[in-house]
Amino acid sequence: MSPITPPPQTSPITRPSSVTYHIPTAPSSNVLKTTIHLPTHSTWTSGVHWHNNSTEYLRLVRGTIFVTLGTKTSIYTSTPGQEVVLKVDPGVRHNWGRAEEHLKTHPDMRAQYKDLDEEVVVEEWTDPSGIAKPLFFWNLNGAIMRPSSPLDPFAKTLLEWVLGRYWVPFQLFVIFYALDNYPVFVSLEDQLGGFSYGAGVLRKVERGIEYCITFSVLFWASVVGSLVGIEAVSEDRTPGALWAMWKGDTEMEKKVE
Numbered sequence: 001m002s003p004i005t006p007p008p009q010t011s012p013i014t015r016p017s018s019v020t021y022h023i024p025t026a027p028s029s030n031v032l033k034t035t036i037h038l039p040t041h042s043t044w045t046s047g048v049h050w051h052n053n054s055t056e057y058l059r060l061v062r063g064t065i066f067v068t069l070g071t072k073t074s075i076y077t078s079t080p081g082q083e084v085v086l087k088v089d090p091g092v093r094h095n096w097g098r099a100e101e102h103l104k105t106h107p108d109m110r111a112q113y114k115d116l117d118e119e120v121v122v123e124e125w126t127d128p129s130g131i132a133k134p135l136f137f138w139n140l141n142g143a144i145m146r147p148s149s150p151l152d153p154f155a156k157t158l159l160e161w162v163l164g165r166y167w168v169p170f171q172l173f174v175i176f177y178a179l180d181n182y183p184v185f186v187s188l189e190d191q192l193g194g195f196s197y198g199a200g201v202l203r204k205v206e207r208g209i210e211y212c213i214t215f216s217v218l219f220w221a222s223v224v225g226s227l228v229g230i231e232a233v234s235e236d237r238t239p240g241a242l243w244a245m246w247k248g249d250t251e252m253e254k255k256v257e
Contacts, residue, residue, distance in 0.1 A: 065098060098116075144168060
């Protein structure tokens, strides 16, 4: 098997035995793609979430993955000469990871697939393209791997002490809200839609409740975070070129307002 070559103008962040992200380090006129590498037996998944403001694309480079779009889960295997690119429209709940994670609960399907132990490599990008997705990955991983700083102000340090083990999730909620990533905290799939009559309407009600729960949690986390100085995009977690563009865009928005 050929080694994984890091894409140009990217830098890696690795969570040991879980996942490596090769994330763009600077703005570009080209589409900014993040390459995600899942080693053998990694249990990482993206988690069920949706985006409001962008279309997401997943390109399978190597290995076998499961992808859930809405209520449908499919398994895809990379095959020489056959490109697998999946489109995720705005508002569509989705999740993906190594196929093994899905097959753990569907062992009867396992015999259909070979080379499940192969490493997985997937490219991810958005349309419209921009720095939001790289910023998301840099700051998400920074909050997970470097959750606090000795230079943090007192209010922030106090909140960290109060939240305890919920400190990292709280920071992630602030990042999610600012960078268009909405996790499904409470799944109501088919909890109301068990009847054929009116099932479509009931599923819309389910989605509406899920949305309200997610939006409420992220909104109030963002409000509290802003009061104690928690930033979704932090300079110490962001490459210099991306940080400069982010600050420039932010200042421009303020002038327009």
